[in-house]
Amino acid sequence: MVYVLEPLPYAYNALEPYFDEQTMKLHHDKHHQTYVDKLNAALEVHKDLQNKKVEDLLKDLNKIPESSKTAVKNHGGGHFNHSFWWPMLKKDVQISGDIQKNINASFGNFEDFKKKFTDSALGLFGSGWTWLVFSNGKLEIINTPNQDCPITLGKVPVLGVDMWEHSMYLRYNNRKGEYLGAFFKVINWDKVNEHLKHAMK
Numbered sequence: 649m650v651y652v653l654e655p656l657p658y659a660y661n662a663l664e665p666y667f668d669e670q671t672m673k674l675h676h677d678k679h680h681q682t683y684v685d686k687l688n689a690a691l692e693v694h695k696d697l698q699n700k701k702v703e704d705l706l707k708d709l710n711k712i713p714e715s716s717k718t719a720v721k722n723h724g725g726g727h728f729n730h731s732f733w734w735p736m737l738k739k740d741v742q743i744s745g746d747i748q749k750n751i752n753a754s755f756g757n758f759e760d761f762k763k764k765f766t767d768s769a770l771g772l773f774g775s776g777w778t779w780l781v782f783s784n785g786k787l788e789i790i791n792t793p794n795q796d797c798p799i800t801l802g803k804v805p806v807l808g809v810d811m812w813e814h815s816m817y818l819r820y821n822n823r824k825g826e827y828l829g830a831f832f833k834v835i836n837w838d839k840v841n842e843h844l845k846h847a848m849k
């Protein structure tokens with residue numbers, strides 16, 4: 649199997665004015681495509697691994713031959729994280745259902761959750777992601793560096809934000825707080841509920 653980049657599930661300008669069209673185009677067509685291409689290149693010599701879903705590769709990196717482990721971690725992680733990212737974004741979706749209940753139960757209320765998540769993302773040094781994960785029966789906020797994936801840590805992601813400069817720089821420059829404010833306007837809570845349902849199984 650050769651890993652492929654799925655088309656963006658909406659128009660490049662669908663998230664304006666929060667996430668701009670040019671960033672979405674570059675981020676999806678160039679950055680994500682590069683992770684896919686480099687993952688395929690890394691597995692060219694390991695035909696047996698090409699049949700696996702990318703999440704299965706990331707679940708146990710120790711099963712990846714040493715010569716390709718870092719490439720799979722970086723580019724497989726980049727492919728998984730970005731495949732998770734695009735459908736998790738949509739404008740005008742209100743939080744509801746189990747994710748709302750679980751956020752309130754874990755963090756007190758939505759505003760406290762938003763602050764804690766935002767503070768965690770602002771505290772991330774360098775490039776990486778901030779995640780809301782389901783782990784050991786509860787929700788938890790974690791940061792991962794680079795393209796490291798929560799799956800590798802045994803945690804199931806339900807929500808995540810890309811804190812690489814390529815995700816924000818054209819519109820927000822280094823104003824990460826503004827970028828995070830915009831991110832909270834484009835969370836597809838219906839998709840987050842789907843992830844939570846899957847995680848709680």
Ligand SMILES: [Fe+2]
Pocket residue numbers: 675679730810812814815
């Ligand atoms: Fe990205």
